[in-house]
Amino acid sequence: MRPLSALSAETARGLHGLLFDLDDTLLVEGRLTEAAYAALFRLRESGLRLVIVTGRPSGWGDVLVRQWPVEGAVTENGAVLVDRRSGHCTVRDCVDEAERRRRRGSLAVLVSELMDRFPELRATGDVGQRLSDFAFDIGERQRVPAEVIERAREFARSRGARVICSSIHLHVTWDRDDKATGTVRLLGELLGVDATAARFRFAFVGDSANDASCFAGFATTFGVRNLSGLMTVPPRYRTERPAADGFVELSQKLVALRNQGPLPS
Numbered sequence: 001m002r003p004l005s006a007l008s009a010e011t012a013r014g015l016h017g018l019l020f021d022l023d024d025t026l027l028v029e030g031r032l033t034e035a036a037y038a039a040l041f042r043l044r045e046s047g048l049r050l051v052i053v054t055g056r057p058s059g060w061g062d063v064l065v066r067q068w069p070v071e072g073a074v075t076e077n078g079a080v081l082v083d084r085r086s087g088h089c090t091v092r093d094c095v096d097e098a099e100r101r102r103r104r105g106s107l108a109v110l111v112s113e114l115m116d117r118f119p120e121l122r123a124t125g126d127v128g129q130r131l132s133d134f135a136f137d138i139g140e141r142q143r144v145p146a147e148v149i150e151r152a153r154e155f156a157r158s159r160g161a162r163v164i165c166s167s168i169h170l171h172v173t174w175d176r177d178d179k180a181t182g183t184v185r186l187l188g189e190l191l192g193v194d195a196t197a198a199r200f201r202f203a204f205v206g207d208s209a210n211d212a213s214c215f216a217g218f219a220t221t222f223g224v225r226n227l228s229g230l231m232t233v234p235p236r237y238r239t240e241r242p243a244a245d246g247f248v249e250l251s252q253k254l255v256a257l258r259n260q261g262p263l264p265s
Contacts, residue, residue, distance in 0.1 A: 001223065001238040004253055011220055012257035014201070014264060016193075017049035017071075019183055019214065020247065021206035022056055023140075024167045025224055028244045030140065036244040037068075039251035044069045046258045051186065051202075053179050055166050055210055058082060058091050059129025065089050072190055077164050077210060078182025079132035079175040083190045093131055094177060094185070100131065103174045107134055110159055110172060118152045120144050124169055133164075133173035140168040167208040167228055179210065180217035205250055206235070207243070222250055 020026055026036050044050055052064060052073035061073035061082035072083035081092045093100055111134045115121055122142060124135040136152075138144040149170060153163045156172045164171040164178075177185075187193040187202065203220035204211070209229025215221045216233040223235035224246030239246035 001234050002236060004222070004237050004239050004250060007237055007253060007257065009257040009260050012254050013260070015048060015203050015220065015254070015258075016201040017051060017187075017203075018043055018254070019051045019053045019074075019202055019204040019218070021208075021211055022052060022054040022060075024207045024226055024243050025205060026244060026247050033244045035248045039248045040069050042255050043251050046255045047263055048254070048258075049191065049202075051183065053183050053204065053206075053211075053214060055135070055164065055169060055171060055179075057126050057129035057135075058093075058131050060126065062089055062091055072186055074179060074182040074186050076130060076132045076175075077171060077173075078177035078179045078213075079173065081182060081186045081189070083186065085190070091131075094175070094182070095132075103132070107161075107172065107174060110156065110161055113159075114152055114156060114172070117155060118148055120148050121152060121170070132175045133171045136170040136172075138165075138168065138170045144170075164210045165208075165229070166210040167226075171210075178213040180213035183214065184217075204235075205247065224250075 050070040052070055054075055055077045056075060058075045058080040061075040065073050065082045065084050066089050074081060079094055083090055121136045124137045127135055138149055156163045161172045184195050184198050187198045200219050204214040204218045205222040207224050207227050212231040215231055215235050221235040223238045224242055225239050226242035239249045241249045
């Protein structure tokens with residue numbers, strides 16, 4: 001990984017948008033700082049289109065897209081998309097209603113098995129706002145031992161489930177989308193950006209293993225200082241500061257570089 005100071009004006013000025021994770025990237029212990037919120041407006045004013053890309057639930061996305069200066073949100077690790085068109089906010093599941101009911105029913109059985117086998121696992125506080133997955137709290141309000149997390153992951157995988165681990169949550173789902181596939185779908189449907197253009201025109205910033213698909217899928221990527229987890233492809237750049245402070249650091253760098261003359265069309 002290269003320091004953020006190595007980011008060139010050419011790269012920054014060639015971007016059309018910034019994709020960003022929430023927890024431990026924009027947020028600090030689940031909270032939005034004044035500086036991080038202001039950074040979103042400065043980024044938008046610099047000409048960047050902003051999209052949230054998170055493991056948080058679609059219920060969060062519905063609220064945040066209405067309130068923040070963003071185009072949309074990729075939620076539940078890619079399975080559910082939220083966008084705002086003509087002043088209206090739309091939540092779009094990537095499977096139809098009947099299939100979602102079937103998946104939710106079978107997921108409930110798996111979750112019951114997991115909680116019986118691993119009593120250390122507790123549901124997240126936002127689980128009721130989710131459509132596609134179930135999330136266990138492993139680092140937000142409680143700390144679950146790493147060996148318990150690994151055994152739970154292996155058990156869920158043995159049942160055919162997909163398992164995603166962030167810095168704070170353990171997600172189980174039958175859906176196969178990830179953050180990168182969900183993001184490419186949203187950019188295509190909402191902004192008319194094809195997959196190749198998305199890779200080079202949109203940058204991504206994140207902090208953990210569930211961001212791995214975006215670190216691999218986009219050409220310009222940033223990790224905040226508290227970056228954690230194993231990734232096949234690490235982010236290209238890393239901030240000096242952690243979490244929200246790192247996001248603000250990145251925003252200031254991008255805005256400064258983009259203000260060095262007219263942007264390319």
